[in-house]
Amino acid sequence: MQNILRIIKISKPLYGLAGIIGALILIGSALDLISPIISKFIVDQIVQQVKEKNGDLHQLIFLVLLTLAISLLSLIVTTLSDRLGDHFAGKLGKYLTEKFYDKVLTLPNSYFDSEVSGKILNQLSRGINSIQQFMNTMTNFIFPTFLQAIFTIIVLVFYNKPIAAFTFLLFPIYLFISYYSSKKWGQYQVQKNKIEDIYRGRIQEVVANINLVKSFANEKNEFDLLSKNLTQSNEIYAKQSNLYHFFDFLRGLSLNVILFAINIVVFYNTYQGHLTIGEMVLIIQLVAQARRPLFAMSFILTNTQTAEAGSKEFFTVLNLKSTENYKSREKFVKLKNPNIEFKNVSFSYEKSETVLNNVSLKISNKENVALVGPSGAGKTTIINLILKFYEPTSGKILLNGKNYEKLSHKFIRENIALVFQESELFSTTIRDNVRYGKMDASDLEIWKALRLANAEGFVKELPKGLDSEVGERGVKLSGGQKQRIQIARAILKSSPILILDEATSSLDAKSEKEVHEALEHLIKDKLVIIIAHRFSTIQNVDKIIVIEKSKIVDSGSPKELSKRPGIYRDLLHYQIEGNKKLLESFELY
Helix, strand or coil: CHHHHHHHHHCHHHHHHHHHHHHHHHHHHHHHHHHHHHHHHHHHHHHHHHHHCCCCHHHHHHHHHHHHHHHHHHHHHHHHHHHHHHHHHHHHHHHHHHHHHHHHHHCCHHHHHCCCHHHHHHHHHHHHHHHHHHHHHHHHHHHHHHHHHHHHHHHHHHHCHHHHHHHHHHHHHHHHHHHHHHHHHHHHHHHHHHHHHHHHHHHHHHHHCHHHHHHCCCHHHHHHHHHHHHHHHHHHHHHHHHHHHHHHHHHHHHHHHHHHHHHHHHHHHHHCCCCCHHHHHHHHHHHHHHHHHHHHHHHHHHHHHHHHHHCHHHHHHHHCCCCCCCCCCCCCCCCCCCCEEEEEEEEECCCCCEEEEEEEEEECCCCEEEEECCCCCCHHHHHHHHCCCCCCCEEEEEECCEEHHHCCHHHHHHCEEEECCCCCCCCCEHHHHHHHHCCCCCHHHHHHHHHHCCCHHHHHHCCCHHHCECCHHHCCCCHHHHHHHHHHHHHHHCCCEEEEECCCCCCCHHHHHHHHHHHHHHCCCCEEEEECCCCCCCCCCCEEEEEECCEEEEEECHHHHHHCCCHHHHHHHHHHHHHHHHHHHCCCC
């Protein structure tokens, strides 16, 4: 019940609304018991009239009308409490979703390195739904059920203590069987949830990489993998079902035995004249009402265990340590003459070998620097550290002489614009994607950025211009068009530090030329860091830093490094030789 208590605790902002609902439930439960009590007096009046001919017709009519009024009032109160219960569940769902999303946005990048996005979304969805459903059940069923049970026992004690004792005995028996059944159900549910996280995460990956799946003709393998997971899930569900129906039989058996005993007591006492006909009718109605909470109890406990199991991963995420605070209200200060310095920086990812080893470098204001080296050398890691996606294992990073540790994530990233290797676009409009770095930008500013990014022409040709949707990850645009949208976004942000992560590596020659022309506008008067394998991209940089095996092995201007033996000259030679062979094959060299 640990997670259930956390659910109740985390709902603190909604306690006021819960109090109103509780009061309505209390009134509704009391009203539900008044009708059987009134029916006792109605029956007594009828019996008195039949036996002694001195019944009071006016009182009978009053009691019948009172029953109708109580029923209507009970209906109104119940409807209102149910509606407020749904409202409570809706507000709670919003609150919990925001709380989860807020936590995810503040988690370190290392968390996302080891988690599948589909799994995170499934945990969110399942956690919210199970908690929301539990709270809805609690307000619409659990409170009314237990209040009805308590009120019913109290009234029965007044009329007949043995019958009240028998009725009360039903509850612990039913509760014990239902609790044990629900506990076992919840244990199986945890196993099902793990399988569900796997296959739902896989489905999202397959949909996101559908071209890869189809091009390798792996549709059947993916289908079989899903089918295998679903089979495992259904096998667990079969065990849940067997368990549930076995214990449900035990619940039904205990109910029938005790109700049989109650009926014997009621009918015998009435036969002996210890109970009036009206009292017999009242007790039978009260016992019938007591059955409603019992029937609801197994559903409630199963729902409780489902919420306990379903919210487990939800609270696991909430328990993770936040490393960022995007809500800080610090005023944005645009850096002037930025410079970045690494002092003996080392870094290793969790459970991996050292990626950077004692790296020291300095990039000055308005300097264009390229990071060059074989794949896996540590170039992207340097960028991730500059963006403060990760913290150095040892050493210091300085921005204008200030230690990164003392600078907020928000301050650092607001002063950096980034053009990714992959086209990182949202599936919304051109306008939304370009102004993502400056949300209050006007259309005039957006068009200016598009013009400087060499993208104005093709955007104007789109059916809806700025309102044209680009599809998931920009699928409706070509590679060059997507990159130019990214560049327009970076231009509009106008940050003093610019990072180009393989910005032209996946483009054809024509698109690369268009992107290069756009980049000329972007890199003016900025500190620029470029990761590139194509040497045409970095031929005009001020300095090249060569990285190999986690260390800086050389640095200098492109001209200096091309004349000096080393990795840069080797890589340059391989590229030139490759181009030469291509030209020779077409007899152009």
